[in-house]
Amino acid sequence: MRIDVVSIFPDYLAPLDLSLIGKARRDGLIELQVHDLRAFTHDRHRTVDDTPYGGGAGMVMKPEPWAEALDHVAAQTDSRPTLIIPGPGGQRLDQALARELARRDHLVFACGRYEGIDERVYDYAARDFDVRIVSLGDYVLNGGEVAALAVIEAVARLVPGVIGNADSLVEESHEDGLLEYPVYTKPEHWQGRSVPEVLLSGDHGRIAAWRHEQRLQRTAARRPDLLPRAAAAGAEQLAIAV
Numbered sequence: 001m002r003i004d005v006v007s008i009f010p011d012y013l014a015p016l017d018l019s020l021i022g023k024a025r026r027d028g029l030i031e032l033q034v035h036d037l038r039a040f041t042h043d044r045h046r047t048v049d050d051t052p053y054g055g056g057a058g059m060v061m062k063p064e065p066w067a068e069a070l071d072h073v074a075a076q077t078d079s080r081p082t083l084i085i086p087g088p089g090g091q092r093l094d095q096a097l098a099r100e101l102a103r104r105d106h107l108v109f110a111c112g113r114y115e116g117i118d119e120r121v122y123d124y125a126a127r128d129f130d131v132r133i134v135s136l137g138d139y140v141l142n143g144g145e146v147a148a149l150a151v152i153e154a155v156a157r158l159v160p161g162v163i164g165n166a167d168s169l170v171e172e173s174h175e176d177g178l179l180e181y182p183v184y185t186k187p188e189h190w191q192g193r194s195v196p197e198v199l200l201s202g203d204h205g206r207i208a209a210w211r212h213e214q215r216l217q218r219t220a221a222r223r224p225d226l227l228p229r230a231a232a233a234g235a236e237q238l239a240i241a242v
Ligand SMILES: COC(=O)c1cc2cc(CO)sc2[nH]1
Pocket: 086, 087, 088, 089, 111, 112, 113, 114, 115, 116, 117, 134, 135, 136, 137, 138, 139, 140, 141, 142, 143, 144, 145, 147
C-alpha cells in the first residue's frame, strides 16, 4: 500500500516513523511519503491561505497549491488513488470503513487547516481521485493531521504482514461488533485482586466461552448500541446479553 500525506505541518506526521507503522515502512509493506504543501507555492512568503470571499473570520486555504500538490501525487502512480480529506462533516471512521480503505492500493490524505480548503479543490480532485471526506467524530480539531494519523493507523494495521500476529486482529473490539474481553497478566494476585480462576484452568473451551460471555456483557453494559450490528454480524448467544 502506498500512502501520501499533504500538510503544512509535515512534522505532525513524524509518529508514522515509529512502532509498527515505521517497521512496515522499513519492511516495504507500506510506502509512505509526507509532502509539505508549501513546496507547491511559488511566492516569496510561500502563501497557502487567503481571506474568505463573503467575509467571515479566519483564512481559507488557496486552491492553487492544493491542485499542484495533488497533481504531483497523482502523477506518481497509474492507479486511481483514494483521496481522504479529514473533516467534521465526513463519513464517520469505523472498522468497516477502515477495512474498506485497507483494500485500496493508494491512499492520499489532504490535511486542511485554517477554516478549510477552497471548495473548488474537492471538485478538481475528483478528476484523478476517489474523494472521501472522513470524520473521526462530531468534534472540532484545528486541522486534518490528527485525523489522518488515526485513519492511517486504523488502516495500515489491517495490511497483511503489518501486525505480526494476525490472530490479534480477530477478537478485537469492533471486528465482529463486540467489544474485547478483559485481559490479565502476571502477577496472579495484585493489590488484593486476583486473576479470574477460569483463566488459570488450562481449559481452553471454558476460557473461550468465558471470554465470549465477557464480550457480550461488556458490549451490553458499555455500548448497547453495537448489539444489533453484532447480532447481524453473527455474534451468537446475544440472547444472554440483552
Ligand atoms: C481545517 O480543519 C480541518 O481540516 C479539520 C479536519 C478535521 C477532522 C475532524 C474530526 O472529525 S474536525 C476537523 N477539522
